[in-house]
Amino acid sequence: MRTTLPDQGTDWKTLREQLIDQGKDDIDWRNARTAVYVFNAGEDVLAVAKEAYSLFQSENALGPAAFPSLKRMETEVVDMGLSLLQAPEGAAGDMTSGGSESIFLAVKACRNQARAEGRLARGANLVLARSAHPAFDKAAGVLGLGVVRVPVAEDLRADPAAMADAITPETLMIVGSAPCFPYGLIDPIAELGAVARDTDTWLHVDACVGGYFAPFARMNGIELVDFDFAVPEVRTISADLHKYGYAAKGASTLFHRSAEQREHQIFNFDDWPAGGMHTPTAAGTRPGGAIAGAWAVMRYLGVEGYREKAKLVTDTRQKLMDGVAEIEGMHTWGDPRLGLFAYGAEDFDIFAVWKRLMERGWFTGLITDPRGIHLMLSPAHAQVSDEYLEHLREAAAAVRSGGESAADTRARYA
Template sequence: MKPIPFPAKGLPKEHVLSLIRAFKAGDSDWRRGRLFGLVYYAGQEAEELAREAYDSCMFENALSPFDFPSLLKMETEFISMIGTLFGGNDETAGSMTSGGTESILMAVKAARDWARENRPHVKKPELVAPLTVHPAFNKAADMLGLKIVQTPVDESFRADVKSMNKAITANTIMIAATAVTYPQGVIDPIPEIGKLAVDKNLWFHVDGCLGGFMLPFLRKLGHEIPPFDFSVPGVRSLSADIHKYGYISKGVSTVLYRDRELRRHQFFVHADWPGGVYATPSLSGARPGGAIASAWAIVRYLGEEGFMRMAKQAREATRRLLEGIRATPGLFVLGDPPATVFAFGSRTIDVYRLAFQLKEKGWHLHAQHRPASLHMTISPCHEKIVEPFLADLRQAAAHLSEEIRQAPSGEAALYGMLGTMPDRKTAKALALQYLDDLYRLKE
C-alpha cells in the first residue's frame, strides 16, 4: 500500500475524534470483561479517578523535577508508600518507570554496574533465571551485554532451585525470579533463591510486575502467600507494575532497591553535554506527569482497604473460574496458581482450536506454548462474566471433543504453529516476519 501523505489541511476536532471511535469498533471489549490480560479493570469509579488524575498533569514533564516539584513530590511519596508494602524500610529506594520492561531493564543495569564496581574481574557477566521469567529479562540481557542462562522449572512450574544453583558460574552476577509468573501465575521459591543470593553474593531481583499489587492484599485477606519481597534476605531489587493490578492506564511501573546505594547504579549522568549536565534516574528522558499523578492518586484513593476489596473480587472470580475449568471434561489447570493469574490446558482437545472457538463467541484468551495452554489474568471486572464464560467454554470444549475440525487463524495459529516447531531458529524468523508484516500500513 502507498504511504499516506502528510495531511495538507486539518480536520474539525469532532471529525478526528469520530474517526478514532470508528477505529476502536474492532477492539477487544475489556470493560465488559471479555479480555483476560492487557487491561486491568476495577470498574467505572476507579477508571474516572485514574482519568481525572492523569488529565490534571497530562502535559507536565517529570524530566525536570525543578520545574514540576508536584511530580517529584508524588513520585517520592509513591515510592515511599509502596516500599512499606514490600517489606521495605527507610533505606528502601526506587524509581517510577514507563512499565515492567523498563523496571526490569533498570534493575539489570543496576546489577551490571554494581558488578563492574564490586566484581571487576567479571568480564562476561551472566544472569541466571528460570525459563518462566518475563522476556523483558532476555531483552535487558541482550541490550546490556549480559548472557542469560535459563534454567528449568519443576512440575508445579516454579523455579527449580537446584538447577539455578548448578547454573551459577564465576561469571554470574545476578539471579532473578518471579512472583507471580505470567505463563502459569505461580510464585517462585523466593526464600530459597534468596539464600543462594546471600551465599554467593549475587544480585537477586524479584519480578513482582504482575503480582506486586495483588499478593500483599491477598495475604492481608488471609490467603497463604509465601514471602517474596524485601523481607527475604538477599532480595536487592523488586519490580511492581501499578499499571497492572493498580487499575490505571498504561505507562507506569516501579523498581525498588533495598537501599539507595544499590539504586545509584541505575542512574545515568552525562556531565559534558553542551545542553547542560544531563542526569536521569531511569531510561526515559521526558516522563509523563499524568502517569505519575494517576499512580499516586489510585493508591491514595483506594488505600489498603480498596486494594483488598479489589483483590477479594478478583480472587473470588478466579476461584470460581478454576473450579469450573477443572470440572470441564478434558481440561486441567496448570500448577496450583495462588493468585489471580493462571493457564489451562488439555490432553484431549487442541487448545488453540478452543481459543479460536472462544474468540468466535467474543472471549479473548491468549494462547501459550510449552506446554500448549490458554492464559487468563483476572480483574475485579471478571466477577460478572464467570458463568457466561464457563457456559461458552463447556460448550466449545464439548464441541471440540466431538472432533469437529476448524482451522485456527491469526494469533492462535501463530502460537500453535510456532510452539510445536522443533527448529527454534525458523520459529524466531517466522515471528520476526509476522511482526514486520503486522506493522505495515494496510487498508
Template sequence: MEAEVIKMVARLFSGGPETCGSMTSGGTESIMMACKAYRDYAREERGVSLPEIVLPVTAHPAFDKAANYFGMKIRHIPLTKVYTVDLAAMKAAITGNTVMLVGSVPNFPYGTMDDIEGICQLGLKYNIPVHVDCCLGGFLIPFMRDAGYPLPPFDFSLPGVTSVSVDTHKYGFAPKGSSVVLYKELKYKHCQYFVTSDWPGGNYGSPSVSGSRSGGIIATCWAAMMYFGYEGYVNTTRSIVQTTRYMESELRSLEGLFIFGTPATSVLALGSDVFHIYRLSSALNKRGWNINCLQFPVGIHLCVTHLHTNPGVADQFISDVKEELAVIMKDPGLQLEGVMAMYGKSHSIPDRSIIGDFTRYYIDATYYTPDCDKLVEIKQNGVVQNGTDAHVK
C-alpha cells in the same frame, strides 16, 4: 507525587528506611533498570566484564531484552513438575559472572509462584542480588494476607531480596505506562542512573531510560492509589482471587482439561492431553473472551481481572467452556484449522529464526500506511472517490 508513590509501594513490600526506587513507563523498563543496575554494580564491585542473569524460562522476556540491550548473557533455568523454577538447576547455573538471580510472583505463562525463599538462600550463599518480578501481581500479592489468601514470603522481608518490580498500571488501576522498580539499598539504585558531566550543555543525569516523562501519568497513578487506598485494594484483591479460585475449582472438574501447577494469584493456565488446547482458545475468543496462547508446552491462559468479578461473568465463562468442550470432545482428534493451525505448528519448527522473521514482518505490517494521495481524492462534499464513491465515516 512520584516520591510518594515509591514510598507507598515500598511499604507494601516491607521496605526499610533505605528502600528506594523509581517510577518507569512499565514493567519492561522496570526490569531493564534492575538488570542495568546489577550489571554496573557487579562491574564496579567485582570487576565482572561478562555479566550473566540466571532466571526461570517463565521469566518475562524483558530480561532477555535487557540482556540484548546491555551486553549480558541469559541462563534460562527449567521448571519443576509444578511449573516453578528448579532450584537445583539454578544453583548449578551460577558462576563467577552471575550478577543477579530472578524469581516471579507470579509468572505470566502459568500464574505460579517461584520459590523466592529458596532463590534468596542461593543469593545469600553466593552473595548475588535477587530480583523479584511482581509486575503482573504486584497490586494483588501485598494485600492477599489481609484478603484471606496468604502467600509464602516474597518481598524485602526476606534478607536476600534486593529489588522488586511492580506494575501500578495493572491491578493498581493506574493508567497504562506506570510501573515502579524498588531497591533495598541506594547503592543499587545509584548504578541504575546515567550521569555525564562532560556535555557542553551542562551536567546531565537521568534516573531511568526515559529523558522526558509524562507528569500526567505519574499524577494519575498517585490519584488512583489515593482513591482506592489500602482497604480498597484489599477488597479488589479479595474479589479477584476469590473469583479465580472459584473458576479454578470449576475448571479442574471438567473432563479433558488440566490446570498447570497451582495458580498463586489471578492467572489460570489450561492444557489438555486429549485434544489440541488451541481449539478451545479459538472457540472462546470467538465468544468474546480474551485468551492467550502458550507454548513449550502448548497451553492457554486467562488473566482474571476486576471485570470478571462482576455478577455472572465467571459463571458465563465456565458455561462457555463447558459448551465448547462438549463440542470438542465429540471429535477430540480433529485437527486445527485456519490461523490457529499455523500458530499451533509454530512451536514445533526447529529453526526458531523463522518465527523471529515472521514476528518482525508482523511488526513491520503494523506500521504500514498506504500512499493515500494515490488511493483517494477528498471532495469538498465529504465523499471519498477511489474508482467508486464511498461515504466517509
C-alpha cells in the same frame, strides 16, 4: 502510500468521531471478555486515572525543580510501594514507564555495580527460570550480558537447585517471579534467596504482575510464600502500577533494598553545552500524567479498595478453576493463588477450545509449554464468569466429540 501531514487542520468534533471510528476493529475490553492487556477495575477507577492523567498531561518529571508536585507525588507513590513490599529503612525506588523499563534498570544497576567493583567478567550472565519474562533477555541484550534459562520444576515454579547448578563465576543476577506470567505462580523466593546468598549473586524479584496484588491477597487471607523484601537476599523488585495497581498505562516502579545500590542505576552526565543531565531512569522526558494518574488511583482505592478488588479477582479465579476441574479431562496448571492462571486438557486439543472461545468473543492468551489457555483476570471478570464457564463447557464438549485440533495456533503477545 505514505500518509502526509494535511495542509489544513480538522476540527476536534470530527477528529473525535474519527478516533472512535479508528477503534472500531479493536477488542471491546469494556465488556469484560478480554483477559490480557487491560486491567479493568471499573468505570470509577478508569475515570480517576484519566482525569488525574489529563491534569498533569503536559508536565514533565525530567524537571523536578520546575515541577515539585511531580517529585512529591512520585516520592509518595514509591514510599507506598516500599511499605507494601516490606522494604527496610533506607530502601529507595523510582517510577518508570513499565515493567520492561523497571527490569532494564534493575539489570543495569546490577551490571554497573559489578563493573564498579571490578567483577564484570567476559561472559557475565543472568540465570532465569524458563518462565521468567522476556524483558530480562531484552535488557541483557542491550547491556551486553548473556542469559541462561533453566527448566522449571515439576510444580512449574523456578527450580532453585537447577538454577544453582547453572550459576557460574560469571553470573551476576538470578531472578524469581511473583508471579511468573505464563502460569501465575510465585517462585520459591526464599529458596532462591539461599542460592543468591551462597553464590553472591543479585536476586531480583519480578513482581510486575503481583507487586500491587499479592500484598492485598495476603491481607485477605490467601496463603502465599514470602516474595518481597521480607526475604533478606532480595535486592530489587519490579512492580507495575499499570497492571494490578489499576493506574493509567506508562506506570511501574523499581525498588532497591538500599539507596547506595540505587546509585548504580543513575545516569549522570555534563560534558555537553547545556548543563548537567541527571536521570534516574531510562527516559529523559517523563510524563507527569503517568505519575499523577498512579498517585490518584492509589489514594482513591487505598488498602480497602485494593483488598476489595483483589477479593473479586481471587474469588473469580477460584470459581473458574473449580469450573475447569469439573470438566472431564481439564485441569489448572500448578497451584496459582493470585489473579492469573492457565489450564489445559489431557485428551483433547486445548488450542481448539481456545479458538472456539475466541470465535464467541473471549479474547485470552495461550501458553505453549505445557499447552494451555491463559487468563489474566480483572475485577470486571466477576460479572462474566458464569457465561465463560458455560461457553467453555460447550467448546470442550464440541472439541472432544469432533476430535478438532488447531495445531498451528501459536501464543503471541505482540
